[in-house]
Amino acid sequence: MSEQRTRYFQPYFLEDKSGRLTGSEFIDLYERIRLSYRCTRRPTNTVGAQFSILELSSPREDAYTNAVSVLDYQPGNALGTVYFGNRPQSMARYLRKVSDSGSSLHRKYISQDGNEYRWSYRTHEDHEWTCVDSSGSVVAFYHLKIAGEPHYESSSGCMLTVEENYGDYAFEFLTSCLIMRYIKEYDIQ
Incomplete structure (x- = not known):
């Protein structure tokens, strides 16, 4: 997360296996x-699902056991709490609607890097989900397998792309994107 990575001058192409x-x-x-x-x-019936995100490429000794983020949902597929380390925050407060009367599929959040980012659904060509920074520049996006593409062995054909300058926060783009996908899947307002 905070360690210096080699620069390749190309985005991170995070293949979504499932x-x-x-x-x-x-x-x-x-x-x-x-x-x-x-x-x-x-x-x-009494507890919601919980998911952990592990950064397995990290050189940390506890990378396989200590999650970089946890998504703790409420029963009935309701939003719950997101954790970054030991810092809990309500998912609804973390990913807020851009406007009170606006779409629940257009939300903003303040990242661990202190900057504001916005996720939106199908607002850019070929992107299912797009994340932009405060200046409107695309910093990450998630896209689905293109219709008509052949079946891939051990891959869904979906991908989260994160611009290289934001690689240290790839885990947070993944976390927030998964919450956005959950909001869409369960029609959460």
Whole structure:
């Protein structure tokens, strides 16, 4: 996360292995970043699902056991709490609607780097989800497998792309994108 990475002058192409919200691996095509999105608690009638994101490419000794973020949903597929380290925050407060009367699929958040970013649904060609910074520059996007593409062995064909300058926060772009996809999937207002 905070360690200096070699610059390649190209985005991180994080291949979404499953394409599902129930768990996946996100592996850069050039193996610079490897993130794992794992279900750590199955939902029941009284508790919601919980997922952890691990940064497996980190040299930290606890990279396989200490999550960089945790998504703790409420029962009934409701939003819950997101954790970055030991810092909990309500998902609804973390990813706020851009305007009170606006779409729930257009939200903003303040990142761990202190900057504001905005996710929106299908606002850019070929992007299912697009994240822009405060100046409107695209910093990350998620796109689906193109219709008609052949089946890929061990891959969904979906991808999260993060601009190289933002690679230290790839885990947070993934975290916020997964929450946005969850909001869409369960029609959360």
